[in-house]
Structure formats: C-alpha cells, structure tokens
Amino acid sequence: MNIGRRQFIHSAVLGASLLTVPSKAADIVFRPGTGAEPGSPSxxxxxxxxxxxxxxxxxxxxxxxxxxxxxxxxxxxxxxxxxxxxxxxxxxxxxxxxxxxxxxxxxxxxxxxxxxxxxxxxxxxxxxxxxxxxxxxxxxxxxxxxxxxxxxxxxxxxxxxxxxxxxxxxxxxxxxxxxxxxxxxxxxxxxxxxxxxxxxxxxxxxxx
CATH class of the missing domain: 2.40.440.10 (L,D-transpeptidase catalytic domain-like)
Structure with missing residues (x-):
C-alpha cells in the first residue's frame, strides 16, 4: 500500500508539473527580445x-x-x-x-x-x-x-x-x-x- 501511495503521489506531482510547462514555455517564447512578440521582427x-x-x-x-x-x-x-x-x-x-x-x-x-x-x-x-x-x-x-x-x-x-x-x-x-x-x-x-x-x-x- 505504501508503494502504491508513493507511486500515486509521484504521478500526481509529475502530472502537475507537466501542466505548468505550457505557461512557462509561453513566458519564454514571448519574453521581450526573443522576436516572437508582435513588436519584434522574427x-x-x-x-x-x-x-x-x-x-x-x-x-x-x-x-x-x-x-x-x-x-x-x-x-x-x-x-x-x-x-x-x-x-x-x-x-x-x-x-x-x-x-x-x-x-x-x-x-x-x-x-x-x-x-x-x-x-x-x-x-x-x-x-x-x-x-x-x-x-x-x-x-x-x-x-x-x-x-x-x-x-x-x-x-x-x-x-x-x-x-x-x-x-x-x-x-x-x-x-x-x-x-x-x-x-x-x-x-x-x-x-x-x-x-x-x-x-x-x-x-x-x-x-x-
């Protein structure tokens, strides 16, 4: 049961971290100076x-x-x-x-x-x-x-x-x-x- 609980907690934490990736990636992509924002050239x-x-x-x-x-x-x-x-x-x-x-x-x-x-x-x-x-x-x-x-x-x-x-x-x-x-x-x-x-x-x- 302890192993099962540890696996469950690990999976939950991993899933939560994956959910945060898009927002972090967006922050990187649209950071000033990258050229991906509307006010910058490609x-x-x-x-x-x-x-x-x-x-x-x-x-x-x-x-x-x-x-x-x-x-x-x-x-x-x-x-x-x-x-x-x-x-x-x-x-x-x-x-x-x-x-x-x-x-x-x-x-x-x-x-x-x-x-x-x-x-x-x-x-x-x-x-x-x-x-x-x-x-x-x-x-x-x-x-x-x-x-x-x-x-x-x-x-x-x-x-x-x-x-x-x-x-x-x-x-x-x-x-x-x-x-x-x-x-x-x-x-x-x-x-x-x-x-x-x-x-x-x-x-x-x-x-x-």
Missing part, C-alpha cells in the same frame, strides 16, 4: 538582417541600429521595425509596399522586382542615404547594396511620407495604400523614421 529575419549588416560592414556607418521591413506580413500590420541592437528593443511602424508587388491590391506582397517601371518593392539590403525634399516633402534616398535591389537609386526608391498610409484606411478597407516601390510611411510617423533611420544605417527588406 528571429529568422533579424538574423538575415544582421548577416547583411556584417556583409556590408564597410559601407554602413551605424552598427547599433537596424531597420527591417517584414513583407511577409500584410500592409494592415505594423511591419517596419527599428531595432536598437544595443538594448534589443524595437519599435514598429506601418509601411507601404509597391503596386507592382501587389497588382490586385490584396494587401500582401506577392513578389519583388528590381526592374525599372515595375513599381514593385525590391528585397535586399539598402544603405540609407541623404535627405532631400521632393513631391512628398522631406524624404531620404536609398542605395541598393545587393543584386536584387541595385537599381533602387536609379528607380528613385526612397523613404517618404504618404497620405495613403494611415489607420483610417485600415479601418475602412483592411489595408493601406500602395507606393510605386518606395518605403512610404504615415505622415505622423515620418519624423521619427527620419530621425532614427538616419544616413549611414542599414535597411533590410525581405519575406520569410
């Missing part, structure tokens, strides 16, 4: 961006910050991450993709293109360039560093504000508008973007 995309930073080390001046556009996500979601590599913290923003990458205006990037006139988004590593004032106001040039986006400068792919990036459109139609391939941001966010994603930073765009 670990895979972050690793790709870090690898790009290392590969283009000679051309990047700021090695403490990464700007990452996750085009795996729909345009209704904040999918542009500004990551502080020193603290591991990140901030998220809405960003538009190009019309040519989403011809049916589904809100999702269907494909990338580096072709002139495609009005599509290009994946890859970008060096953030100088500030200028264009048709959308204060904007920032981008220089493509990879074969899949090396026409970015010639195609005038830039960072700029746009009226069609706002939460009202998301409420009305479930998505924001599309750019001509540029990284277009809400007017309320552009000052923060231009301040933090400064000349000399790396911007990395991709799908996972």
């Amino acid at each position: 670990p895979l995309l972050l690793d790709r961006a870090k690898a790009a930073l290392a590969a283009h080390n000679a051309r990047i001046r700021n090695h403490d910050l990464l700007a990452i556009a996750d085009f795996s996500k729909p345009s209704r979601d904040p999918r542009f991450y500004v990551v502080d590599l020193r603290s591991g913290k990140s901030d998220t923003f809405l960003v538009a993709h190009g019309k040519g990458s989403d011809p049916s205006h589904s809100g999702w990037v269907q494909h990338f293109s580096n072709v002139h006139g495609s009005e599509a988004t290009s994946a890859g590593s970008y060096l953030v360039g100088e500030t200028y004032f264009g048709q959308y106001g204060e904007s920032r040039r981008l220089i493509g560093l990879d074969p899949q986006n090396d026409q970015a400068e010639a195609r005038a792919i830039v960072i700029h504000p746009a009226w069609y990036v706002n939460r009202s459109l998301i409420q009305d139609q479930g998505k924001i508008g599309r750019s001509q391939g540029c990284f277009a941001f809400a007017k309320d966010d552009i000052n923060v973007i231009l301040e933090r994603v400064a000349p000399g930073c790396l911007l990395y765009a991709d799908k996972v």
